[in-house]
Amino acid sequence: MYFETHDLSVGYSGRPLIEKINLSIEKGRILTLIGPNGSGKSTILKTITKHLEKIAGVVTIENDNISKWSNKELAKRLSVMLTERIDPELMTCEQVVAMGRYPYTNHFGSLTPGDRQVVEESLHMVRAEELAERPFTDISDGQRQRIMLARAICQQPEIIVLDEPTSYLDIRHKIELLDILRKMAREKNVAVVMSLHEIDLAAKISDQIICVKGDRIRLFGTPEQVFTGERVKELYELESGSFNTLFGSVELMAPEGEPEIFVLAGAGKGIPIYRLLQKNKRAFSTGVLFENDVDLQVASVLAAHVTVAPAFGTFGEREINEAKRWIDRARCVVDAGTPVGDQNRRSRELIQYARTEGKRVITGAEAFENIDAIPNGIQKEN
Secondary structure, X not given: OOEEEEEEEEEEOOEEEEEEEOOEEOOOOEEEEEOOOOOOHHHXXXXXXXXXXXXXXXXXXXXXXXXXXXXXXXXXXXXXXXXXXXXXXXXXXXXHHHHHHOOOOOOOOOOOHHHHHHHHHHHHHOOOHHHOOOEHHHOOHHHHHHHHHHHHHHOOOOEEEEEOOOOOOOHHHHHHHHHHHHHHHHHHOOEEEEEOOOHHHHHHHOOEEEEEEOOEEEEEEOHHHHOOHHHHHHHOOOXXXXXXXXXXXXXXXXXXXXXXXXXXXXXXXXXXXXXXXXHOOOOEEEEEEEOOOOHHHHHHHHXXXXXXXXXXXXXXXXXXXXXXXXXXHOOEEEEOOOOOOOOOOOHHXXXXXXHHOOOEEEEHHHHHHOHHHOOOOOOOOO
């Protein structure tokens, strides 16, 4: 194993915060720490990079205890991007990135042509060439994140440690940054250890996940092993809402009240409408959804009732009659626009039934254009 900790204890002033941390990672892999705010993720990262003195245990790179290494020796193998803000005055972004070459330069910090080439390549890797000549103090927080990542890359490390690297970034730059880290791991065989708040992103990019909470590591495994609904709910002490393992996202609480809306959905067309109704506190029922329909993943959490049909079958009389009963209770039917095929062709029958019974029928597009066109059910008192 390339990088390991053995019964590591971390904390402050000799008092342990988290004990018996045993983690490991090979080159070319991504390990992500997740957990609530204040759980100790940053403390772990600062300790394994020698920015904070360990209380007990051992940290090794290729079975060699890094405690005996000089900072310069460690910097040739490991680079760090922590959350602390730096404000180097009178320095351009290129000069900040060039600071990553310090493990390799002479006493005067002189850069060789080879060093300058590495600086240029690092700026290019984070797509920040246009920032090279700009003062570091004049750029945005998101741009600073990219420059600091370029500085870490400039060290040409075998392992890179990052504390919440997506902070201050918009969604585009979050995706770009994580794509860079994935390429570093896969193409340059770099081990990546980082902390993230966004569990959806952690699930998509990580090879291994560590859950930090309390005085112990709670879980250590693949994203598929760690990110179950119940485990995420326990880790973050979710009292309302739930974690959707398919989408890697959190769904809020279902609206309360009598479901005066029936959503005719399926094939993913219902999900945007379900979330629109939830956001506007409109209780609803929905159907008919097959057991393997993607809409069911969200409907089962947000809807007051879901009419479900067996997977890979067709709508039978039972499902049609059950859906009609919920349409009877509704004042409005929203047609999500699900494509009609052999399996669900009877869904058109439900639309006709709703009109015959005098129910208002609107499309999903109309619902988004005017949410007030949808009845607001009787809300329960809190």
